[in-house]
Amino acid sequence: MRLDGRRESNNVEDRRGMSGGAKLGIGGGLGAIIVFLIAQFTGIDLSQFVDTSGAGQQTNTEYTASPEEEKLAEFAKKIEASTEDIWSDIFQQNGLGQYEPPTLVLYTGQTSTACGEGNAAVGPFYCGGDQKLYIDLSFFSLMPKQLGAGGELSFAYVIAHEVGHHIEYLTGQLAQAHQKMQQYGHDSKAANEVSVRLELLADFYAGVWAHHENKEFGSIEDGELEEAIDCAMKIGDDYLQKRAGYNTTMPEKFTHGTSAQRMRWFKKGYQTGDIRQGNTFEIPYSQL
Numbered sequence: 001m002r003l004d005g006r007r008e009s010n011n012v013e014d015r016r017g018m019s020g021g022a023k024l025g026i027g028g029g030l031g032a033i034i035v036f037l038i039a040q041f042t043g044i045d046l047s048q049f050v051d052t053s054g055a056g057q058q059t060n061t062e063y064t065a066s067p068e069e070e071k072l073a074e075f076a077k078k079i080e081a082s083t084e085d086i087w088s089d090i091f092q093q094n095g096l097g098q099y100e101p102p103t104l105v106l107y108t109g110q111t112s113t114a115c116g117e118g119n120a121a122v123g124p125f126y127c128g129g130d131q132k133l134y135i136d137l138s139f140f141s142l143m144p145k146q147l148g149a150g151g152e153l154s155f156a157y158v159i160a161h162e163v164g165h166h167i168e169y170l171t172g173q174l175a176q177a178h179q180k181m182q183q184y185g186h187d188s189k190a191a192n193e194v195s196v197r198l199e200l201l202a203d204f205y206a207g208v209w210a211h212h213e214n215k216e217f218g219s220i221e222d223g224e225l226e227e228a229i230d231c232a233m234k235i236g237d238d239y240l241q242k243r244a245g246y247n248t249t250m251p252e253k254f255t256h257g258t259s260a261q262r263m264r265w266f267k268k269g270y271q272t273g274d275i276r277q278g279n280t281f282e283i284p285y286s287q288l
Contacts, residue, residue, distance in 0.1 A: 001152040002219045008077035009084060013132070015107040017063025063108070072137045072155075073106055079156045080104045080133075083163045086212045090275060102166040103132040124158055126165040128174055133162045149234045151227035153220055157206050157266070158231075164205030168198065173281070192255050197280040199256040200265040200288060203232060204278040207269020215273065225270070232266045233259040261288050 065073065084101045091099040105111065110119045114129030120136035127134065140158075144150035168174040177198045184191040210228070214220040235256065241249045256262065265288075268277060280288060 001156065001224065002217070002221060003075070003078050006078045006217075007081050008074060009080035009101075009104060011080065011084065011101055011103050012077055013103055013105045014073075015105060015111050016065060016137075017108060018111065068141070069137050072140050075152065075155065076104065076106065076135060076137065076159060079159045080163075082213055082217075083160060083209055086209055086216070087163070087167065090208070090212070094275060096171070100131075100170065102126065102163060103130075105132050105134045107134060107136055108138070109136065124162055126162040126169075128165070128169045131166065131169065133159070133166065135159070135162075143231075147231070147234050149227070149231035151224055151231075153210070153224035153228040154231035157210070157228045160206035160209045161202045163209070164202030165198075167205050167275075168201060173201065174198070177281075187253075192253065193285050195255040196257045196261070196288065197285075200261055201278050201280040203257070203262050204265040204269040204280065205275070207266040207271075208273055208275055208278070209269075210266075211270045211273035229263050229267065232262040235259075235262065257288065 080101075084099075087101070088099040091097060105113075105118075107118065108120070110117055111134065112118070113127045113132065113134060115125075115127035118125065118127075118134045120138060123139050124133070124135045126132075140155050143154065143158075165174060168177070177194050180194050181191040184194070210220065210225075241253075257265070265280065
């Protein structure tokens with residue numbers, strides 16, 4: 001992506017080098033569901049790459065990031081800044097009031113959140129309890145190795161997807177969806193279908209962001225859109241189940257949508273740039 005000269009967000013908490021934090025009681029509420037869903041975002045276990053020896057305590061240690069990590073941190077801050085500017089304009093243009101951005105939290109290993117203990121093993125996630133987006137930057141280094149998905153727009157798509165959950169939070173869609181999921185019961189087919197609608201909407205919002213980012217700044221380079229779409233394909237539930245060794249897919253267990261669905265909704269957002277087209281909760285499930 002062409003991001004030279006772009007501003008970095010100041011709405012960032014850098015907790016890298018701080019370990020642990022006592023797990024907060026969430027009683028199976030929204031935070032628990034969000035963390036559960038994001039744990040399935042990649043379909044892989046990253047715990048082998050995470051040092052959890054500091055669990056249960058919050059400590060400051062002298063931390064020196066590698067040049068690669070610092071480059072990723074700079075990139076993440078620029079993408080966060082881009083989402084701030086673009087969603088502020090979209091909210092104003094659509095009469096949604098003033099956009100209040102999430103805080104980007106950079107951490108290593110694990111950290112305390114209002115949704116419980118955040119762990120790098122679950123990948124990037126959004127917590128509506130504190131309106132913060134949590135990222136262990138090692139995830140981006142692992143994406144090409146574990147998922148075969150790379151490229152800066154793919155990394156940006158991951159961030160924009162989590163910001164998409166923040167948009168859902170601000171519009172009330174997140175609370176409404178999770179209320180339904182709780183009513184239907186954890187891991188029930190009906191609850192999982194609501195989850196799929198929620199995740200596809202976040203994919204759509206990520207596409208809307210990419211549309212306006214490229215329209216305003218011409219930042220997306222040749223081939224990057226295809227890389228991002230390929231990333232969406234490789235985090236589809238059906239793709240990940242097959243990769244995990246299942247002989248047949250189990251649609252009733254889908255929580256994020258199939259590869260085709262994820263690609264379709266991201267592309268729809270990118271092609272239209274119109275948040276009014278994000279109707280994942282308004283159409284029959286079979287038409288997603």
